[in-house]
Amino acid sequence: MTRKQRRLVLIGGSVGVLGIALALILSALGGSIVFFNSPSDVLVRHIAPGTRIRIGGLVKTGSVERGGDLKIRFEVTDGKSDIPVRFQGIVPDLFREGQGVVAEGKLGPGNVLDADTVLAKHDERYMPKEVVDALKKSGRWQEGETASAGGAVK
Incomplete structure (x- = not known):
């Protein structure tokens, strides 16, 4: 793997982890939000x-x-x-x-x-x-x- 490919994998993995964390936070808040x-x-x-x-x-x-x-x-x-x-x-x-x-x-x-x-x-x-x-x-x-x-x- 080249240096550029490793960087892209790292960035992609970080975005994936942030996306999962955001989805978990929103699903937890969804039950307590009252409009x-x-x-x-x-x-x-x-x-x-x-x-x-x-x-x-x-x-x-x-x-x-x-x-x-x-x-x-x-x-x-x-x-x-x-x-x-x-x-x-x-x-x-x-x-x-x-x-x-x-x-x-x-x-x-x-x-x-x-x-x-x-x-x-x-x-x-x-x-x-x-x-x-x-x-x-x-x-x-x-x-x-x-x-x-x-x-x-x-």
Whole structure:
């Protein structure tokens, strides 16, 4: 083997090893990545039951039902569609009807989200960029407000 051929074999082997390492990293991350969805997105995309998702929108007025053992049921709306959410645990202090919320969990039969995480916006001016975009799409966004790149509403 000439010097040039050895160099090409070394470079080719290095690229192959890097490719395998990248494939392993991406396959490991694939199971833990959860993308944001609005309630309308969930219904349009026909997401299969058992899929882990994150939805965001507003807590629908009149939909909050509290039960025993810290169980709570509510609906997340983007103005067009509603997704029922079941959660067992302590919800954030700022959680209430008409406020922004992000819930993460597994989608069950009948498009009911069995949430294991519920997040409420931390003050009256903050809302995740994805929630702002979904509300704008549904027409429920008040045009006097604008969102900065970080998601803060001015």
